[in-house]
Amino acid sequence: MLAGKRILLIVGGGIAAFKSLDLIRRLRERGASVTPVLTRAAEEFVTPLSASALAAQKVYRDLFDLTDEAEMGHIELSRSADLIVVAPATADLMAKMAAGLANDLASTVLMATDKRVLIAPSMNVRMWQHPATRRNRQVLEDDGILTVGPTEGDMACGEYGPGRMAEVPDIVAAVEDALANGPLKGKHVVVTSGPTHEPIDPVRYIANRSSGAQGTAIAGALAALGAEVTFITGPADRDPPLGVRVVRIQTAEEMLTAVNTALPADAVVCAAAVADWRMAKESGSKIKKDGKGLPVLEFAENPDILATVAGLKKGRPTLVVGFAAETDDVIANATAKRKRKRCDWIVANDVRPETGIMGGSDNDVTIITADGAEDWPRMTKDQVAGRLAARIAETLG
Ligand SMILES: Cc1cc2nc3c(=O)[nH]c(=O)nc-3n(C[C@H](O)[C@H](O)[C@H](O)COP(=O)(O)O)c2cc1C
Incomplete structure (x- = not known):
C-alpha cells in the first residue's frame, strides 16, 4: 500500500x-x-x-x-x-x-x-x-x-x-x-480568490471587502482530494493553502490573463470578488487636492472572467462555477446571473453586513444549477469548501 x-x-x-x-x-x-x-x-x-x-x-x-x-x-x-x-x-x-x-x-x-x-x-x-x-x-x-x-x-x-x-x-x-490518490487525482482545477485592486493613481485603488477566506478554503479542499490546483489570488487577508500552485495578481485584467494562462482545466471555480469597474484612465501621478474642485473619476468596465471562461467555444472546462455575492433578491439575481454568464453552477450568498458573511468565518450558500436551487444550511467556510469540493469530484468523476 x-x-x-x-x-x-x-x-x-x-x-x-x-x-x-x-x-x-x-x-x-x-x-x-x-x-x-x-x-x-x-x-x-x-x-x-x-x-x-x-x-x-x-x-x-x-x-x-x-x-x-x-x-x-x-x-x-x-x-x-x-x-x-x-x-x-x-x-x-x-x-x-x-x-x-x-x-x-x-x-x-x-x-x-x-x-x-x-x-x-x-x-x-x-x-x-x-x-x-x-x-x-x-x-x-x-x-x-x-x-x-x-x-x-x-x-x-x-x-x-x-x-x-x-x-x-x-x-x-x-x-x-x-x-492515497484522491478522487480528483489527475484533474486540474483553477480557483480564483480574494478581491482585486484597481488603481486610481500610484497611491490609491478601488477595492472590496473580500477576505479570500472562501476561495482559499475551496482551493485547499480540492487539493486535499488530489486535484492539481492553480490558485489565482488577489491581495487577500489569507495565506494560500498548502499544496497548490499560487499566482498573485492585483487587477481584474491581470486575473483574466492568469486564468487564460492556467487553462486548460477540468474545472474553474471563480470565487474571487472581481471589481466590476476600473478607472478609464489610471493617473500616472498622485491626484492632488489643488483647490480646483473635486476630482471626477471615470470608470471603464472590467473583463467578465466568469462569462469569458464559461463562453469559451474551444477548450471550455467541463465545469465552470461562479459565485454571486448579493445584497437583494439573492436567489432571483443569482439564477439570472447563471443564465447570463452561461456557467454551470452559481454559489449564491447574501452579503448584507448583518449576515457577517463577508470577512467572517461562516457562509450561508445556495447552489444554483440547471436543476434548480439547493439551499445549504449555514456552516463554516471550510465546511462549504469541503462539500463543494466533494460535489465537484462527483461531477468530474
Ligand atoms: C514524563 C513526561 C511525559 C511527558 N509526556 C508528554 C505528552 O505525552 N505530551 C506532551 O505534549 N508533552 C509531554 N511532556 C512534556 C514535553 O516533554 C515537553 O513539553 C517538551 O518540551 C516537548 O518537546 P518537543 O515538543 O520538542 O518534543 C512530558 C514530559 C515528561 C517529563
Whole structure:
C-alpha cells in the first residue's frame, strides 16, 4: 500500500514516543521508507539508536549539525518526503507549528515544507483541553494540517479522557489515506480568490471587502482530494493553502490573463470578488487636492472572467462555477446571473453586513444549477469548501 513512499517521521517528546518505534516498523512493512527526526525531548523517551535500527536509516536530530547540512540539510529533508508525520505531536510541537516557530530541526523542517503534514496528537487530557491547545488545533486545521486522533482512554498519568495518541494501525491508515490518490487525482482545477485592486493613481485603488477566506478554503479542499490546483489570488487577508500552485495578481485584467494562462482545466471555480469597474484612465501621478474642485473619476468596465471562461467555444472546462455575492433578491439575481454568464453552477450568498458573511468565518450558500436551487444550511467556510469540493469530484468523476 505504501510502496516507494517516503515518510519523514518527527517524534516529539511525549510519553507515547515509544509507539513511534512500532509505527516505523508498521510503515516499513507496508513498503514505505521512514526517515526519523527526533526532537531533543524525544531523546529522553526513545534512543536515536532504536529509531535508526528500526528505520534502517540515519536519524536526524540537530539543526546545526554541519555534517547533516552538507549531506542533507533541513530544506532537503522536507523536500525528500512524500508526507511528514508528527507522532507523537506534543502540545509544545503543536504550539510551535501554529505559531510558525522554527527553533529546532523538527519545527524548522515543518516550516520549510510544502508537503502534506499529518499529526498524531498525544498529551494529558487537560493539556488537550487547554484553551491554548484548542486555539492551536483550530489554526492547524485552518492551515490544512491533517490530524489523526487523539482517542479517549486511560492515560499514563493516571487520568482518563481525550489525549491518548491514536493507535499505530489507525495512524498507518491515516498515512495511507493522506497518500492515497484522491478522487480528483489527475484533474486540474483553477480557483480564483480574494478581491482585486484597481488603481486610481500610484497611491490609491478601488477595492472590496473580500477576505479570500472562501476561495482559499475551496482551493485547499480540492487539493486535499488530489486535484492539481492553480490558485489565482488577489491581495487577500489569507495565506494560500498548502499544496497548490499560487499566482498573485492585483487587477481584474491581470486575473483574466492568469486564468487564460492556467487553462486548460477540468474545472474553474471563480470565487474571487472581481471589481466590476476600473478607472478609464489610471493617473500616472498622485491626484492632488489643488483647490480646483473635486476630482471626477471615470470608470471603464472590467473583463467578465466568469462569462469569458464559461463562453469559451474551444477548450471550455467541463465545469465552470461562479459565485454571486448579493445584497437583494439573492436567489432571483443569482439564477439570472447563471443564465447570463452561461456557467454551470452559481454559489449564491447574501452579503448584507448583518449576515457577517463577508470577512467572517461562516457562509450561508445556495447552489444554483440547471436543476434548480439547493439551499445549504449555514456552516463554516471550510465546511462549504469541503462539500463543494466533494460535489465537484462527483461531477468530474
Ligand atoms: C514524563 C513526561 C511525559 C511527558 N509526556 C508528554 C505528552 O505525552 N505530551 C506532551 O505534549 N508533552 C509531554 N511532556 C512534556 C514535553 O516533554 C515537553 O513539553 C517538551 O518540551 C516537548 O518537546 P518537543 O515538543 O520538542 O518534543 C512530558 C514530559 C515528561 C517529563
